[in-house]
Amino acid sequence: MMIPAPLLRDVPPGHSSSGRLERALRSGRFVVTAELNPPDSANPEDVYERAKVLSEVCDSINATDASGAHCHISSMAICALLIRAGYNPVLQISCRDRNRIAIQGDVLGAAAMGVSNILCLTGDGVQTGDHPEAKPVFDLDSTSLLQAIRTMRDDGKFLSGRKITSPPPVFLGAAANPFAPPLDWRPLRLAKKIEAGAQFVQTQYCFDVPLLRSYMEKVRDMGLDEKCFILVGIGPLASARTGRWIRSNVPGVHIPDSILDRLEGAQDQKKEGRQICIDLIQEVREIEGVSGIHVMAYRQEKFVSEIISASGVLSYESLVRQPAVRAAKE
Numbered sequence: 113m114m115i116p117a118p119l120l121r122d123v124p125p126g127h128s129s130s131g132r133l134e135r136a137l138r139s140g141r142f143v144v145t146a147e148l149n150p151p152d153s154a155n156p157e158d159v160y161e162r163a164k165v166l167s168e169v170c171d172s173i174n175a176t177d178a179s180g181a182h183c184h185i186s187s188m189a190i191c192a193l194l195i196r197a198g199y200n201p202v203l204q205i206s207c208r209d210r211n212r213i214a215i216q217g218d219v220l221g222a223a224a225m226g227v228s229n230i231l232c233l234t235g236d237g238v239q240t241g242d243h244p245e246a247k248p249v250f251d252l253d254s255t256s257l258l259q260a261i262r263t264m265r266d267d268g269k270f271l272s273g274r275k276i277t278s279p280p281p282v283f284l285g286a287a288a289n290p291f292a293p294p295l296d297w298r299p300l301r302l303a304k305k306i307e308a309g310a311q312f313v314q315t316q317y318c319f320d321v322p323l324l325r326s327y328m329e330k331v332r333d334m335g336l337d338e339k340c341f342i343l344v345g346i347g348p349l350a351s352a353r354t355g356r357w358i359r360s361n362v363p364g365v366h367i368p369d370s371i372l373d374r375l376e377g378a379q380d381q382k383k384e385g386r387q388i389c390i391d392l393i394q395e396v397r398e399i400e401g402v403s404g405i406h407v408m409a410y411r412q413e414k415f416v417s418e419i420i421s422a423s424g425v426l427s428y429e430s431l432v433r434q435p436a437v438r439a440a441k442e
């Protein structure tokens with residue numbers, strides 16, 4: 113029987129992975145990633161349909177891990193399907209549902225399948241989801257998970273110290289929330305995640321550019337933008353009502369009144385929500401130290417391509433404008 117060649121051994125110098133996301137970020141161009149809303153379905157076509165509309169404009173697609181503690185098709189399965197179809201997904205791992213034995217096994221399995229990016233999350237608590245009676249695990253948290261996978265990758269060892277024959281060549285990410293109080297604490301939290309191994313972060317939704325600017329100022333003062341690629345979370349709101357619901361029910365999402373007033377005053381709120389999103393992208397891309405955007409368009413995937421194209425971030429000028437690779441992030 114013929115054994116297929118390993119998928120992931122061709123890691124370019126200075127890179128941790130052979131994936132498109134890391135290459136794109138290190139090239140210095142403005143990068144776009146997007147979250148795939150996982151279907152409640154065992155039909156692979158339901159995943160491919162959602163991926164197709166995102167892939168036109170994205171460098172990488174995030175496969176969420178039961179976000180909001182709601183049960184859906186798994187992030188691992190989504191990654192397997194996407195890799196089979198030639199995409200470069202980001203595997204999201206939350207610490208809520210699996211202990212260190214299961215997670216380390218998943219990391220090896222994912223890398224063996226061709227996963228080259230992993231987003232390390234503590235994860236939403238079970239009380240926020242549709243199975244509040246589920247037993248929460250939280251054996252690790254985002255920081256110890258980053259450290260664990262970095263140890264597996266760089267030292268070729270499990271947390272137990274046992275040797276790994278072929279370490280997983282993965283690009284490591286984490287979530288960040290520049291908009292949740294206490295605001296002064298946020299850059300310090302980012303620093304902690306970078307110290308633990310985060311090479312890129314994807315932030316919570318940004319609806320407040322002045323707050324992001326002041327966060328990025330502190331991040332630059334601490335030199336963190338030189339150590340980690342920062343992708344700012346962006347998403348269209350379907351209406352002022354949806355915005356109000358998200359603000360009250362989704363932990364960590366901050367939406368200022370000015371955004372809700374703008375939606376409320378519009379004749380076509382859905383369209384205005386997309387225009388707000390375009391305006392936010394254009395402001396965010398001008399902030400020094402921001403490497404790209406992460407689009408989370410819950411139930412609005414079909415508009416992602418239109419929003420990204422209208423924002424101009426895929427223009428030639430935008431692709432060549434950024435300075436070349438920053439060695440410090442290697």
Ligand SMILES: Cc1cc2nc3c(=O)[nH]c(=O)nc-3n(C[C@H](O)[C@H](O)[C@H](O)COP(=O)(O)OP(=O)(O)OC[C@H]3O[C@@H](n4cnc5c(N)ncnc54)[C@H](O)[C@@H]3O)c2cc1C
Pocket residue numbers: 175176177178179180181204206208232233234235236237253254255286287288289292293294297314315316317345363364
């Ligand atoms: C881009 C993105 C993707 C996400 N994807 C998923 C997913 O796939 N699955 C999922 O379950 N969740 C997901 N989440 C939600 C995320 O897990 C929660 O928002 C979490 O509370 C914060 O992110 P973290 O997991 O990195 O936790 P951490 O930053 O590690 O925080 C860990 C704990 O500390 C608490 N904490 C954080 N900030 C403070 C503070 N200022 N003061 C006191 N306590 C604090 C948190 O509530 C949490 O309990 C995602 C969030 C983002 C931004």
